[in-house]
Amino acid sequence: MPDPVTYSREGDIAVITVDSPPVNALSLSVRRGLAACFEQFAADAAAKAAVLICAGRTFIAGADITEFDKPIEEPWLPKVVHQIEDLAKPVVAAIHGTALGGGLETAMACHYRVAAPTAQVGLPEVSLGLLPGATGTQRLTRLAGVKAALDAMISGKPMPAKAALEKGVIDAIVEGDLKAGAIRYGSELVAAGKGPRKVRDIVVDPKSVPEGFFAEYRKSIARDTRGFFAPEQIVKCVEAAVSLPYLDAVARENELFMQCMRSTHSKAQRHLFFAERDVAKIADVPKDTPLREIKKVAVIGGGTMGGGIAMNFANAGIPVVLKEINQEALDRGLAIIRGNYEGPVKKGKLPQAAMDKCMSLISGTLDYEDVGDADLVIEAVFETMSIKKAVFTELDQVCKKGAILASNTSTLDIDEIAAFTKRPEDVIGLHFFAPANVMTLLEIVRGAKTAKDVIATSMACAKTIRKTGVLVRVCFGFVGNRMFFPYVREAQRMMLEGVPAERIDKVAFDWGMAMGPNGVSDLSGLDVLSKVNKEWKDKPDDPAYCRMIEVLVGKGRLGQKTGAGIYKYEGRNAVPDPEVAALAKSEAAALDVPQLDVSDEEIIERLFYAMVNEGALILDEGIAQRSSDIDVVYCHGYGMPRYRGGPMMYADTVGLDKVLAAIEKYRARYGDQYWTPAPLIVKLAKAGQSFAQWSAAKG
Ligand code: NAD
Numbered sequence: 001m002p003d004p005v006t007y008s009r010e011g012d013i014a015v016i017t018v019d020s021p022p023v024n025a026l027s028l029s030v031r032r033g034l035a036a037c038f039e040q041f042a043a044d045a046a047a048k049a050a051v052l053i054c055a056g057r058t059f060i061a062g063a064d065i066t067e068f069d070k071p072i073e074e075p076w077l078p079k080v081v082h083q084i085e086d087l088a089k090p091v092v093a094a095i096h097g098t099a100l101g102g103g104l105e106t107a108m109a110c111h112y113r114v115a116a117p118t119a120q121v122g123l124p125e126v127s128l129g130l131l132p133g134a135t136g137t138q139r140l141t142r143l144a145g146v147k148a149a150l151d152a153m154i155s156g157k158p159m160p161a162k163a164a165l166e167k168g169v170i171d172a173i174v175e176g177d178l179k180a181g182a183i184r185y186g187s188e189l190v191a192a193g194k195g196p197r198k199v200r201d202i203v204v205d206p207k208s209v210p211e212g213f214f215a216e217y218r219k220s221i222a223r224d225t226r227g228f229f230a231p232e233q234i235v236k237c238v239e240a241a242v243s244l245p246y247l248d249a250v251a252r253e254n255e256l257f258m259q260c261m262r263s264t265h266s267k268a269q270r271h272l273f274f275a276e277r278d279v280a281k282i283a284d285v286p287k288d289t290p291l292r293e294i295k296k297v298a299v300i301g302g303g304t305m306g307g308g309i310a311m312n313f314a315n316a317g318i319p320v321v322l323k324e325i326n327q328e329a330l331d332r333g334l335a336i337i338r339g340n341y342e343g344p345v346k347k348g349k350l351p352q353a354a355m356d357k358c359m360s361l362i363s364g365t366l367d368y369e370d371v372g373d374a375d376l377v378i379e380a381v382f383e384t385m386s387i388k389k390a391v392f393t394e395l396d397q398v399c400k401k402g403a404i405l406a407s408n409t410s411t412l413d414i415d416e417i418a419a420f421t422k423r424p425e426d427v428i429g430l431h432f433f434a435p436a437n438v439m440t441l442l443e444i445v446r447g448a449k450t451a452k453d454v455i456a457t458s459m460a461c462a463k464t465i466r467k468t469g470v471l472v473r474v475c476f477g478f479v480g481n482r483m484f485f486p487y488v489r490e491a492q493r494m495m496l497e498g499v500p501a502e503r504i505d506k507v508a509f510d511w512g513m514a515m516g517p518n519g520v521s522d523l524s525g526l527d528v529l530s531k532v533n534k535e536w537k538d539k540p541d542d543p544a545y546c547r548m549i550e551v552l553v554g555k556g557r558l559g560q561k562t563g564a565g566i567y568k569y570e571g572r573n574a575v576p577d578p579e580v581a582a583l584a585k586s587e588a589a590a591l592d593v594p595q596l597d598v599s600d601e602e603i604i605e606r607l608f609y610a611m612v613n614e615g616a617l618i619l620d621e622g623i624a625q626r627s628s629d630i631d632v633v634y635c636h637g638y639g640m641p642r643y644r645g646g647p648m649m650y651a652d653t654v655g656l657d658k659v660l661a662a663i664e665k666y667r668a669r670y671g672d673q674y675w676t677p678a679p680l681i682v683k684l685a686k687a688g689q690s691f692a693q694w695s696a697a698k699g
Helices: 028-043 077-085 102-109 136-144 146-155 161-166 178-191 213-221 230-243 246-262 264-278 304-315 327-346 352-361 385-398 414-418 452-464 480-496 501-511 517-524 526-535 547-554 578-591 600-620 627-637 647-654 656-670 679-687 691-698
Strands: 005-010 013-018 049-054 091-095 098-100 112-115 120-122 297-300 320-323 362-365 376-379 404-407 427-432 441-446 468-473 568-570 573-575
Touching (some): 005 028, 013 028, 049 178, 091 178, 102 120, 112 161, 112 178, 136 146, 136 230, 146 213, 146 230, 264 627, 304 327, 304 352, 327 352, 327 362, 385 404, 414 427, 427 452, 452 468, 480 526, 480 578, 480 627, 517 526, 526 547, 547 578, 600 627, 600 647, 600 656, 600 691, 627 647, 647 691, 679 691
Parallel strands (some): 297 320, 297 376, 320 362
Antiparallel strands (some): 568 573
């Protein structure tokens, strides 16, 4: 392999070039190459200044995260950046593409920074549960100031070159050829007799930080960073930049970086980073599978889901026709779509012109003939098999050859739906999550006969509409909902056992869920859950199963939409309702359900291990390809926090032996019906293995 970092000289300017495709990540060989080339520069008497530049599409785009779980190999980045900064001759970083993480840290160790107009710089470590640990927290604070540095590191968002110039992160924008411009910049420094300029020497005046600033800042980010470990450590590093001498602050940064690195949070977030890339790999669908062209989309049903689904395609510039059963329903559907666009326009988040463009791409119809030329048709009508049958029979008649016929069903059998047509190979499940224009998950359900190019096109389509597509196979509820049912089942059972609904939700919320199971049930609609249970052929034969859902539906308490469900609603505020607790008590008495004293730990175990046990069955049955796919489903579609890494990763971090022991404990109390451990958990716990290891071995 050629050297990833090379040294050359143009006149009296040394040019150090990193060329390590695809993104010039700071692997061991790049760090070694940098150390060697800067040593050469120091020793080269003919070189008066140096330019650090990268080949390919970007400046150093970050660390090599595959090295994170391995022992550190010298030279470590903090050493390299100090080597650069301590040079006696000036170094200019020439940035194009994205200088992210360790890339920006390296650039900030250089004495000057110039960038192409399209370049971006940022410290996104927080998204992996880390902090910029190679002096980045200290340098960005010195260059950009306390507030701007905090905002950049807590959000992890990159800054465009112009903003970076305004904030003092870079010194100049170079139009035209970057290398030539950077060499010119270096020559001018030499001519002007300007030497190295160390960022570490900039003093952040503590008096420039208003009294109480950090306390206020912590409050301002509390909601968005709830539960995450790294953001607080970043704030501590910036405090250190203000209050400690540079080297002490760097030592603090290093110590906090190691704490982040060792945290289960970071492990979980890094796991998801890889998981989100792995979902695209499908064992039997090669990467080069030819795709079908999607130039026009039709959505059947403009209700809660159909409208949001249509918006996704319009947002991506693809024309959509929305088919409804009558004018009134169509008008209502289109009005909701319009309203969804108007909200962000009013808040200044979406230009009016963008809204107008999207609206112009959406048309309505009452006539099946108008969907005949669509390349992709997505059905989002009521969740009843007979209605799906009518729709698919019709679609089979009118749709052009080669059109993909998709259903947004949340539970129904895609193979049964496919059999209503004479082209089951063109039928697939595209399961969006509510609100469909917001949620990033798309569960893609392959039927027994779905063609490979239909699968590949659906996966590509997910990307086009900026969703994370996860491929699954057919079973009741697919991956997400099938695992959600045992979670709701336990929440329901605990209510009967006398645990207040709001306490269950608070424990789940404090564990990290965006919302507890009872709040979510009210949001989805208890009637919807009840209907699902009725459709479920293998529903547990147990009168206590999800009993409170039936009781509340019987009283017209359908959830948020009727102002009362498990909670009462004051506006959108859920308020605990003593009437529901009383109902639970009397139901429990009638069903002989004992009242229990349930600890917070037990609430977590019962909610999440019930879910994980189902996940293990799903893996064994091959419904999901790998455990990390399930994790992506839960973090993108069910409000599970990224720092847990998803349910299967959570179980792995707890240890499957412990998970199994807890499942056995509940089996002893409740019997086999709900708590028989999945054979895969038993097998892996015995072997001391994790779901991740099992998935990796399976390939
Ligand atoms: P909805 O009741 O809000 O909307 C269904 C719409 O379909 C109605 O507007 C109805 O007029 C229309 N419709 C019925 N038959 C039709 C036909 N033959 N031609 C055209 N339009 C017809 O329902 P929804 O919540 O949008 O659910 C739709 C589908 O999406 C269901 O299969 C559901 O399981 C699934 N789903 C729903 C959610 C959710 O949270 N609501 C989430 C994921 C998937």
